[in-house]
Amino acid sequence: MIQDIFPLVMKNQYEKKVPASNDRVLSFQEDRIFVREGERSDYLCYGELTDWCGVSGEPIPPAVYLFSLGECAYFLADLPEAFVEKAQENGFSYVRMFAMRRKKPKELVFAAATAWHLYVWYRDNRFCGKCGQWLLHSETLRMLSCPCCGNQVFPKIAPAVIVGVTNGESILLTKYADREYTRYALVAGFTEIGETAEETVRREVFEETGLLVSEPRYYGSQPWGFDLNLLLGYFCEVKDASALRLDEEELADAAWVHYSELPRDEEGLSLTQRMIGAFRDSFRK
Numbered sequence: 001m002i003q004d005i006f007p008l009v010m011k012n013q014y015e016k017k018v019p020a021s022n023d024r025v026l027s028f029q030e031d032r033i034f035v036r037e038g039e040r041s042d043y044l045c046y047g048e049l050t051d052w053c054g055v056s057g058e059p060i061p062p063a064v065y066l067f068s069l070g071e072c073a074y075f076l077a078d079l080p081e082a083f084v085e086k087a088q089e090n091g092f093s094y095v096r097m098f099a100m101r102r103k104k105p106k107e108l109v110f111a112a113a114t115a116w117h118l119y120v121w122y123r124d125n126r127f128c129g130k131c132g133q134w135l136l137h138s139e140t141l142r143m144l145s146c147p148c149c150g151n152q153v154f155p156k157i158a159p160a161v162i163v164g165v166t167n168g169e170s171i172l173l174t175k176y177a178d179r180e181y182t183r184y185a186l187v188a189g190f191t192e193i194g195e196t197a198e199e200t201v202r203r204e205v206f207e208e209t210g211l212l213v214s215e216p217r218y219y220g221s222q223p224w225g226f227d228l229n230l231l232l233g234y235f236c237e238v239k240d241a242s243a244l245r246l247d248e249e250e251l252a253d254a255a256w257v258h259y260s261e262l263p264r265d266e267e268g269l270s271l272t273q274r275m276i277g278a279f280r281d282s283f284r285k
Helices: 046-056 081-090 097-102 106-124 197-209 271-281
Strands: 024-026 032-036 064-069 072-076 092-096 158-167 170-176 187-190 217-224 229-237 251-258
Touching: 024 032, 024 046, 024 106, 032 081, 032 097, 032 106, 046 081, 064 106, 072 106, 081 092, 092 097, 097 106, 106 217, 158 197, 158 271, 170 197, 170 271, 187 197, 197 229, 197 251, 217 271, 229 271
Parallel strands: 024 072, 158 229
Antiparallel strands: 032 092, 064 072, 158 170, 158 187, 170 251, 217 229
16 A cells, blocks of 8 residues: 555654755645656755755755655755746656656655645644634644644544445445546545544445445555545445445445456555455455
8 A cells, every 4th residue: 555665664753854965855836746757756855956046046945844764854845936947957847646646666655645644734724723823833743833822733634434345245336426536446435523433434335325234344544645534444244235326426336346357456555445455355265
Protein backbone atom coordinates (compact mmCIF):
# COMPACT_ATOMS: atom_id res chain seq x y z
CA MET A 1 0.00 0.00 0.00
CA ILE A 2 1.01 3.64 -0.18
CA GLN A 3 2.73 3.52 3.22
CA ASP A 4 4.74 0.38 2.42
CA ILE A 5 8.09 2.04 1.69
CA PHE A 6 10.53 -0.36 3.42
CA PRO A 7 13.46 0.00 4.04
CA LEU A 8 12.58 3.70 4.40
CA VAL A 9 10.73 4.82 7.53
CA MET A 10 8.60 7.96 7.82
CA LYS A 11 9.35 10.07 10.89
CA ASN A 12 6.41 12.45 11.23
CA GLN A 13 6.96 13.84 14.73
CA TYR A 14 7.31 17.60 14.55
CA GLU A 15 10.77 19.06 15.09
CA LYS A 16 12.21 22.52 14.68
CA LYS A 17 14.59 21.73 11.82
CA VAL A 18 16.79 23.83 9.56
CA PRO A 19 16.77 22.54 5.96
CA ALA A 20 19.98 21.02 4.61
CA SER A 21 21.02 21.42 0.99
CA ASN A 22 19.82 17.95 -0.06
CA ASP A 23 16.51 18.08 1.83
CA ARG A 24 13.35 18.37 -0.27
CA VAL A 25 10.99 21.33 -0.63
CA LEU A 26 7.32 20.71 -1.40
CA SER A 27 5.12 23.46 -2.73
CA PHE A 28 1.44 23.52 -3.72
CA GLN A 29 -0.79 25.65 -5.92
CA GLU A 30 -4.47 24.82 -5.50
CA ASP A 31 -4.59 21.03 -6.11
CA ARG A 32 -1.14 20.82 -7.71
CA ILE A 33 2.30 19.91 -6.35
CA PHE A 34 5.69 21.11 -7.63
CA VAL A 35 7.67 18.16 -8.96
CA ARG A 36 10.43 17.32 -11.44
CA GLU A 37 8.94 14.93 -13.99
CA GLY A 38 10.83 12.00 -15.44
CA GLU A 39 11.17 8.22 -15.37
CA ARG A 40 11.74 8.59 -11.62
CA SER A 41 10.22 11.87 -10.56
CA ASP A 42 11.64 13.89 -7.68
CA TYR A 43 11.07 17.02 -5.62
CA LEU A 44 13.02 20.24 -5.44
CA CYS A 45 16.24 20.16 -3.39
CA TYR A 46 16.56 22.97 -0.87
CA GLY A 47 20.03 23.75 -2.26
CA GLU A 48 18.58 24.43 -5.72
CA LEU A 49 16.26 27.00 -4.19
CA THR A 50 18.92 28.73 -2.06
CA ASP A 51 21.39 28.83 -4.98
CA TRP A 52 18.82 30.59 -7.16
CA CYS A 53 17.94 33.03 -4.38
CA GLY A 54 21.62 33.83 -3.91
CA VAL A 55 22.03 34.67 -7.61
CA SER A 56 18.72 36.50 -8.06
CA GLY A 57 18.81 38.45 -4.82
CA GLU A 58 15.36 37.11 -3.84
CA PRO A 59 14.90 36.29 -0.13
CA ILE A 60 14.83 32.59 0.72
CA PRO A 61 11.20 31.69 1.48
CA PRO A 62 10.47 30.31 4.97
CA ALA A 63 10.19 26.52 5.11
CA VAL A 64 8.11 24.50 7.59
CA TYR A 65 9.33 21.02 8.52
CA LEU A 66 6.84 18.29 7.55
CA PHE A 67 8.47 14.87 8.04
CA SER A 68 11.51 12.78 7.14
CA LEU A 69 11.84 9.72 4.92
CA GLY A 70 15.02 7.95 5.89
CA GLU A 71 17.74 10.59 6.14
CA CYS A 72 15.94 13.12 3.91
CA ALA A 73 13.77 15.82 5.50
CA TYR A 74 10.80 17.36 3.69
CA PHE A 75 9.70 20.97 4.07
CA LEU A 76 6.74 23.06 2.96
CA ALA A 77 7.34 26.43 1.28
CA ASP A 78 5.74 28.92 -1.09
CA LEU A 79 8.03 29.36 -4.10
CA PRO A 80 8.70 32.73 -5.77
CA GLU A 81 6.97 33.00 -9.14
CA ALA A 82 10.22 33.88 -10.89
CA PHE A 83 11.87 30.75 -9.50
CA VAL A 84 9.01 28.57 -10.71
CA GLU A 85 9.37 29.97 -14.23
CA LYS A 86 13.14 29.31 -14.21
CA ALA A 87 12.78 25.82 -12.76
CA GLN A 88 10.46 24.80 -15.60
CA GLU A 89 13.56 24.81 -17.82
CA ASN A 90 14.87 21.92 -15.67
CA GLY A 91 11.76 19.77 -15.91
CA PHE A 92 9.78 21.12 -12.95
CA SER A 93 6.08 21.86 -13.06
CA TYR A 94 2.98 21.89 -10.88
CA VAL A 95 1.31 18.49 -11.31
CA ARG A 96 -2.23 17.65 -10.24
CA MET A 97 -2.35 15.62 -7.04
CA PHE A 98 -4.58 13.00 -8.66
CA ALA A 99 -1.86 12.34 -11.25
CA MET A 100 0.70 11.70 -8.50
CA ARG A 101 -0.88 8.30 -7.86
CA ARG A 102 0.83 7.03 -11.03
CA LYS A 103 4.31 8.33 -10.17
CA LYS A 104 7.36 6.30 -9.18
CA PRO A 105 8.94 5.54 -6.75
CA LYS A 106 6.23 4.80 -4.16
CA GLU A 107 7.85 6.96 -1.46
CA LEU A 108 7.38 9.95 -3.75
CA VAL A 109 3.63 9.28 -3.80
CA PHE A 110 3.47 8.74 -0.03
CA ALA A 111 5.37 12.00 0.54
CA ALA A 112 2.97 13.88 -1.76
CA ALA A 113 -0.16 12.56 -0.02
CA THR A 114 1.17 13.21 3.49
CA ALA A 115 2.46 16.66 2.61
CA TRP A 116 -0.88 17.52 1.00
CA HIS A 117 -2.71 16.55 4.19
CA LEU A 118 -0.51 18.89 6.24
CA TYR A 119 -0.57 21.66 3.63
CA VAL A 120 -4.38 21.73 3.63
CA TRP A 121 -4.38 21.93 7.43
CA TYR A 122 -1.92 24.85 7.46
CA ARG A 123 -3.74 26.59 4.60
CA ASP A 124 -7.18 26.34 6.22
CA ASN A 125 -6.13 27.31 9.75
CA ARG A 126 -4.43 30.67 9.46
CA PHE A 127 -6.90 32.38 11.79
CA CYS A 128 -8.31 31.44 15.17
CA GLY A 129 -11.84 30.01 14.94
CA LYS A 130 -12.73 31.48 18.35
CA CYS A 131 -11.48 35.07 18.16
CA GLY A 132 -10.23 35.61 14.59
CA GLN A 133 -6.59 36.40 15.42
CA TRP A 134 -3.61 35.05 13.47
CA LEU A 135 -2.51 31.61 14.65
CA LEU A 136 1.15 30.99 15.47
CA HIS A 137 3.21 27.85 14.89
CA SER A 138 4.21 25.97 18.03
CA GLU A 139 7.97 25.60 18.51
CA THR A 140 7.66 22.08 19.91
CA LEU A 141 4.46 20.44 18.59
CA ARG A 142 2.54 20.03 15.34
CA MET A 143 0.09 22.62 16.58
CA LEU A 144 -1.13 26.14 15.88
CA SER A 145 -1.96 28.35 18.84
CA CYS A 146 -3.73 31.66 19.31
CA PRO A 147 -1.70 34.28 21.24
CA CYS A 148 -4.92 36.11 22.13
CA CYS A 149 -7.32 33.49 23.53
CA GLY A 150 -5.05 30.46 23.89
CA ASN A 151 -6.98 28.29 21.42
CA GLN A 152 -4.95 25.29 20.21
CA VAL A 153 -5.48 23.73 16.77
CA PHE A 154 -4.13 20.29 15.88
CA PRO A 155 -4.09 18.51 12.50
CA LYS A 156 -7.43 17.04 11.49
CA ILE A 157 -7.82 13.41 10.41
CA ALA A 158 -11.11 12.12 8.99
CA PRO A 159 -11.72 8.41 9.78
CA ALA A 160 -13.52 6.48 7.04
CA VAL A 161 -14.31 2.84 6.31
CA ILE A 162 -13.68 0.68 3.25
CA VAL A 163 -16.07 -2.28 3.14
CA GLY A 164 -15.68 -5.55 1.27
CA VAL A 165 -19.27 -6.85 1.13
CA THR A 166 -19.09 -10.55 0.21
CA ASN A 167 -21.62 -13.05 -1.10
CA GLY A 168 -19.97 -16.46 -0.99
CA GLU A 169 -17.38 -16.46 -3.80
CA SER A 170 -18.33 -12.96 -5.02
CA ILE A 171 -17.65 -9.46 -3.71
CA LEU A 172 -19.57 -6.24 -4.36
CA LEU A 173 -17.63 -3.79 -6.55
CA THR A 174 -18.89 -0.24 -6.94
CA LYS A 175 -18.19 2.85 -9.02
CA TYR A 176 -18.51 6.32 -7.56
CA ALA A 177 -20.91 8.80 -9.12
CA ASP A 178 -19.41 12.09 -10.35
CA ARG A 179 -15.86 11.34 -9.15
CA GLU A 180 -12.56 11.65 -10.94
CA TYR A 181 -11.66 8.12 -9.84
CA THR A 182 -13.49 5.85 -12.30
CA ARG A 183 -12.17 2.37 -11.47
CA TYR A 184 -14.21 -0.17 -9.53
CA ALA A 185 -13.88 0.22 -5.77
CA LEU A 186 -15.60 -0.97 -2.58
CA VAL A 187 -18.33 0.63 -0.49
CA ALA A 188 -16.82 3.47 1.53
CA GLY A 189 -17.86 6.33 3.78
CA PHE A 190 -16.96 8.63 6.65
CA THR A 191 -17.52 7.85 10.32
CA GLU A 192 -20.05 10.19 11.92
CA ILE A 193 -19.69 11.75 15.38
CA GLY A 194 -20.81 9.34 18.09
CA GLU A 195 -20.49 6.30 15.82
CA THR A 196 -18.17 3.29 15.99
CA ALA A 197 -16.35 2.14 12.87
CA GLU A 198 -18.46 -1.03 12.85
CA GLU A 199 -21.66 1.02 12.97
CA THR A 200 -20.30 3.08 10.07
CA VAL A 201 -19.84 -0.12 8.06
CA ARG A 202 -23.47 -1.18 8.50
CA ARG A 203 -24.87 2.30 7.90
CA GLU A 204 -22.81 3.06 4.78
CA VAL A 205 -23.52 -0.31 3.19
CA PHE A 206 -27.25 0.10 3.77
CA GLU A 207 -27.37 3.76 2.66
CA GLU A 208 -25.45 3.13 -0.57
CA THR A 209 -26.73 -0.32 -1.54
CA GLY A 210 -29.80 -1.18 0.58
CA LEU A 211 -28.04 -4.30 1.88
CA LEU A 212 -27.95 -5.65 5.42
CA VAL A 213 -24.70 -7.33 6.46
CA SER A 214 -23.29 -9.62 9.12
CA GLU A 215 -20.84 -8.62 11.86
CA PRO A 216 -17.97 -6.60 10.29
CA ARG A 217 -14.50 -8.20 10.44
CA TYR A 218 -11.56 -5.81 10.67
CA TYR A 219 -8.91 -6.20 7.93
CA GLY A 220 -6.44 -3.33 8.20
CA SER A 221 -5.89 0.41 7.90
CA GLN A 222 -3.91 3.01 6.01
CA PRO A 223 -3.32 6.77 5.97
CA TRP A 224 -4.75 8.38 2.82
CA GLY A 225 -3.60 11.98 2.75
CA PHE A 226 -5.10 12.64 -0.70
CA ASP A 227 -8.49 12.94 1.06
CA LEU A 228 -7.20 13.70 4.60
CA ASN A 229 -8.35 10.25 5.77
CA LEU A 230 -7.42 7.39 8.00
CA LEU A 231 -9.01 4.41 6.24
CA LEU A 232 -10.26 1.36 8.17
CA GLY A 233 -10.93 -1.78 6.13
CA TYR A 234 -13.65 -4.33 6.99
CA PHE A 235 -15.16 -7.42 5.40
CA CYS A 236 -18.75 -8.55 6.03
CA GLU A 237 -21.12 -11.09 4.46
CA VAL A 238 -24.38 -9.92 2.90
CA LYS A 239 -27.64 -11.27 4.36
CA ASP A 240 -29.76 -11.00 1.21
CA ALA A 241 -27.92 -10.21 -2.02
CA SER A 242 -31.19 -9.75 -3.95
CA ALA A 243 -31.97 -6.60 -1.93
CA LEU A 244 -29.32 -4.61 -3.81
CA ARG A 245 -30.45 -1.11 -4.78
CA LEU A 246 -28.20 1.87 -5.51
CA ASP A 247 -28.10 5.33 -4.01
CA GLU A 248 -27.53 6.96 -7.39
CA GLU A 249 -26.25 10.17 -5.82
CA GLU A 250 -23.33 8.19 -4.39
CA LEU A 251 -22.84 5.29 -6.81
CA ALA A 252 -22.90 5.02 -10.58
CA ASP A 253 -22.75 1.22 -10.60
CA ALA A 254 -22.48 -1.84 -8.36
CA ALA A 255 -22.07 -5.49 -9.27
CA TRP A 256 -21.35 -8.86 -7.67
CA VAL A 257 -18.06 -10.07 -9.15
CA HIS A 258 -16.76 -13.63 -8.80
CA TYR A 259 -13.26 -13.91 -7.32
CA SER A 260 -11.93 -15.39 -10.59
CA GLU A 261 -12.93 -12.25 -12.50
CA LEU A 262 -11.58 -9.61 -10.14
CA PRO A 263 -9.20 -7.04 -11.68
CA ARG A 264 -5.52 -6.95 -10.73
CA ASP A 265 -4.12 -4.06 -8.72
CA GLU A 266 -2.16 -1.77 -11.06
CA GLU A 267 -1.07 0.88 -8.54
CA GLY A 268 -0.19 -1.03 -5.38
CA LEU A 269 -1.27 1.95 -3.29
CA SER A 270 -4.74 1.62 -1.84
CA LEU A 271 -6.35 -0.38 0.93
CA THR A 272 -9.31 -0.91 -1.41
CA GLN A 273 -7.26 -2.77 -4.00
CA ARG A 274 -5.35 -4.68 -1.30
CA MET A 275 -8.67 -5.95 0.08
CA ILE A 276 -9.94 -6.95 -3.35
CA GLY A 277 -6.73 -8.88 -3.90
CA ALA A 278 -6.95 -10.50 -0.46
CA PHE A 279 -10.48 -11.70 -1.21
CA ARG A 280 -9.42 -13.15 -4.58
CA ASP A 281 -6.34 -14.85 -3.14
CA SER A 282 -8.30 -16.39 -0.26
CA PHE A 283 -9.79 -18.88 -2.76
CA ARG A 284 -6.45 -19.86 -4.28
CA LYS A 285 -4.68 -21.38 -1.31
